[in-house]
Amino acid sequence: xxxxxxxxxxxxxxxxxFTYREDDGCGIIEFLYRDRSYxxxxxxxxxxxxxxxxxxxxxxxxxxxxxxxQQQILDIIEDWLREERKNAARDADRQW
Numbered sequence: 001x002x003x004x005x006x007x008x009x010x011x012x013x014x015x016x017x018f019t020y021r022e023d024d025g026c027g028i029i030e031f032l033y034r035d036r037s038y039x040x041x042x043x044x045x046x047x048x049x050x051x052x053x054x055x056x057x058x059x060x061x062x063x064x065x066x067x068x069x070q071q072q073i074l075d076i077i078e079d080w081l082r083e084e085r086k087n088a089a090r091d092a093d094r095q096w
Contacts, residue, residue, distance in 0.1 A: 027040075
């Protein structure tokens with residue numbers, strides 16, 4: 001079974017380029033967005049559950065996500081896109 005499926009499907013749906021691989025049964029996604037490098041590294045807890053370490057919130061610092069970690073990461077990425085749309089609309093209004 002391939003890992004990080006929800007995030008990979010989201011990125012594929014957006015047409016984003018990314019690399020995916022697995023190491024020791026955990027998924028790894030690396031991608032560029034707006035010329036910044038992002039990583040999502042899945043890990044397995046001692047109890048057999050999974051989590052992920054990622055720098056999607058602050059490009060320079062890794063954070064751990066547990067529970068519904070894929071959705072948490074996708075929510076942050078969606079926030080990027082909402083903020084971009086809001087800024088683009090504001091900039092368009094300023095041109096007039």
